[in-house]
Each structure stands twice: as structure tokens, then as C-alpha cells.
Amino acid sequence: MATTSDNARTSANSSGTAGSAGGNSGGGAADEGGALSSVRQSGADAYQAARDRTSAAYSAARERAGSVGQRTAEGIDSAPMVAIAGGLALGALLGALLPRSSREEELLRPVGQKLSETARGAIDNARETARDQIGDLGGRAADALRSATKS
Structure with missing residues (x-):
């Protein structure tokens, strides 16, 4: 199968041959044929290069x-958990960057x-528990102070 460069070379060679076969009767025509052949050869050489x-770049x-x-x-074989964590982080990042569809x-x-609502309920329960515990600690501290002052 002929390539473009092969076609260019064949065409360049046939142009050069035609110019020389006609002899020097045309003078200027032979020079033009030689110049055209030279341009074709340069193009074919540039294409090949x-x-x-x-x-080479592809290889x-x-x-x-x-x-x-x-x-x-x-790397994945030596540290699979790191690879999994990296994959999850990358997936979360891409998920955050991509727009949500309707x-x-x-x-x-x-679900959200x-x-x-569950998170708010947990926070409220933790807040109430903390208040109760602080109240109990305050009451115990007051009782301890009272008993210390009576002694």
C-alpha cells in the first residue's frame, strides 16, 4: 500500500524524469520542472521527518x-489501605465538584x-446531658464546701 510520502517521491521522480527526457529544448521549462521536483522532494522529506x-514520541x-x-x-500492592483511602478522597472531591442533578x-x-434532624437531636441530647452533669458537679462542689466550712 503506497503512503503519501511514497506518492510524493514517485511524483517527484516522474517530474524529474519528464523534464530530463524532453531535452533542453524548453530551457525554462526544464528549470521549472527541476524546481518543482526539488520542492516535492523537500516536502516528502519534511513529511517523513x-x-x-x-x-518516536508516541513510542x-x-x-x-x-x-x-x-x-x-x-504502590497499590504495597499499601492497599492508602490506595483505598486515596480513592475515596478522590471520589468525594469529584462528587463535591460535580453539580447535582435535580x-x-x-x-x-x-435522606439529608x-x-x-438526627444530628440536631444528638447535639441537643449532648447539651442537656452536659448541663445535668455540670449541675451535679456544681451541687457536689457546694456540698463539699459547706461540709468543709462546718468542720
Whole structure:
């Protein structure tokens, strides 16, 4: 299968051949044919050079990607809990950054409200317990002071 560079070379070669086969009868036409052939060859050479550089860059990128994948797998094998924690943190970050859809809000609003009410109830209970304990400690301290002053 002929590539573009092969077609350019064939075309350049045939242009050069046609110009030389006609002899020097055209003079200026032969010079134009030679110049055109030279331009075609330069284009074909530039194309081939770009293709070679692109191929080399692609190969280097594949090698680097393979080594990064291997190092990542080794890291996960050596510390799976860290990998899980990192994955959860990344998922939470992405979830926080992505906008919520109306369907998500519709489904999750009742859950969020229930969690919020439960948290408020827990805070209120903790507050009441703390007040009771502080009141008890204050009463005990007052009793201790009274008994100390009577003695």
C-alpha cells in the first residue's frame, strides 16, 4: 500500500524524469520542472521527518505510560489501605465538584433532612446531658464546701 510520502517521491521522480527526457529544448521549462521536483522532494522529506519524530514520541509516551502503570500497581500492592483511602478522597472531591442533578436532589433530600434532624437531636441530647452533669458537679462542689466550712 503506497503512503503519501511514497506518492510524493514517485511524483517527484516522474517530474524529474519528464523534464530530463524532453531535452533542453524548453530551457525554462526544464528549470521549472527541476524546481518543482526539488520542492516535492523537500516536502516528502519534511513529511517523513515529521512522521519519524511523531512515531518516536508516541513510542516514548507508551513506554512512560507503561512504567507509570507498573509503579502504580506496585504502590497499590504495597499499601492497599492508602490506595483505598486515596480513592475515596478522590471520589468525594469529584462528587463535591460535580453539580447535582435535580433527580439526585429529589432522591437525596429526604435522606439529608433525616440526617440533619438526627444530628440536631444528638447535639441537643449532648447539651442537656452536659448541663445535668455540670449541675451535679456544681451541687457536689457546694456540698463539699459547706461540709468543709462546718468542720
